[in-house]
Amino acid sequence: MMTTDSVLDWSSPLADGEIVRDDRVAPRASWSAVVPAGHVLTIVDVGGNQSADCLIFDAADPAERYSVPDTITWQGNVYVRTGTVLRSNLGSPLMTVVGNEIDRQDTIGGACSKESNTLRYGHHTAFHHACRENFLLEGAKHGLGARDLVSNLNWFMNVPVEADGSLGIVDGMSAPGKRVALRAEREVLVVVSNCPQMNNPCNAFDCTPLRMIVTAPSARTVEAAQTAEAVEAVEATA
């Protein structure tokens, strides 16, 4: 389904620091990496309105994992924006959104699967690619299986909830080169499926690549954060 006339913008990291990982994820492919505490993962929407379906696990104990309801409940909002803390099923912070170049990110639409595609589009789509397949294969590299797949984030997807509860994936608000940046609050395993289902019109049926960049905070960034913390502490006691 990929066309060759796509505008591609590979962009750059959204956070300062040394680049310790820089991967290009082909259309329809999966990706995973362990991101150490304090490192920042920048996801680049290279072709625009791509969907980076994403699951996050505690690297040391994957039974603790990203939880849509905990993330929604703690912030009282269904959308993810700069400042959103992505919480685990224990209510604990896994990652924090420290940069975001689109209006809002989706956390309620979940992933496509071969099985749900038969419901959405018909049984003739049973052999189309799907995010759940990517999650299962990529998760298997880390000892994860079907039990570990829960509702996920969708970076760059637009899922409005209308006043009457109508909900669905509609045209995206992203563009080539748009980015989101996530700071790991502990060592996390991030698993991504680069696929909006091919029947999903969100990016005109044109599946494009993603760029995944992990940066280690520079000494200067760490120092600045520590200074800010110290200033806050002084202000709090003043």
Place this chain on the structure above:
Amino acid sequence: MDTVFAARQDARAQDGGIAEAMPYLPAASSPFVPDGVPAEALTWAEAVAPGGYTHRVVARGTRIRLDDPTGEACAHLFLLRADAPHERLNVADTVKIPWQAYLGAGHPLLSGDGRVLATIAVDTSTRHDAFCGTSSDAWNTAKYGDARAESPTPSGQSLLTLAAAKHGLTWRDLGPGISLFQGVQVEADGAVSWRGSAGAGAAVELVAELPLIVLIADVPHPLDPRAQYVVGPLRVHAWRSTPTGPGDPAFTSSPERTRAYLNTIDDVEARG
């Protein structure tokens, strides 16, 4: 009580006691048999304590009625397929496939495998929530000071973990669930606001479309703004009925649902 005889006498003297929250056995002995249901048809009858939990394996075709007699119940529900527990409730598919976030009569509760676990057949409440899940230990500890199952303010997480454990499952087997009888509304900017309940006397009936492990915790909704831990009793009654078939309005109510029921029946038939 210094002899086994005395201890046994004492234990046996408690027989026949009545508590506000208890299972009724046989189910036909329930003081709250739903109207129109022959008492002898009941397979499960229970009054669940506020801050308590219950769980059950039910056959395909079972009709499960939940009653909120005081208007303060909040049934945090999670469903797994009894004969294949890796197939379980998928909240994202449950709202995405019917294109509708607010649960109500006719709504299918979907698994992640393209099948219907249960159908909401009757709903006089319309105040439900598929967004916020249940309360975590961290949430209840922050809000009420304690979340432990044995505390006066147990979290839904702690109770559903117990309910799952009774079936050999761990919290790896639990995903996001839904809450019945306490609703939320999503505003245009994504803000989630608590709508509370529809008042005393609301009921929800579910039809099990597959054999199910039903896990329920009756705890306050996490966004309940009241500082006190307010939750009322929950009544559960179930009886043998029939799963949704091609002659039912729910079966043909949308093309997505028709395919979901077709997938479900196809799988059941193959298993024999």
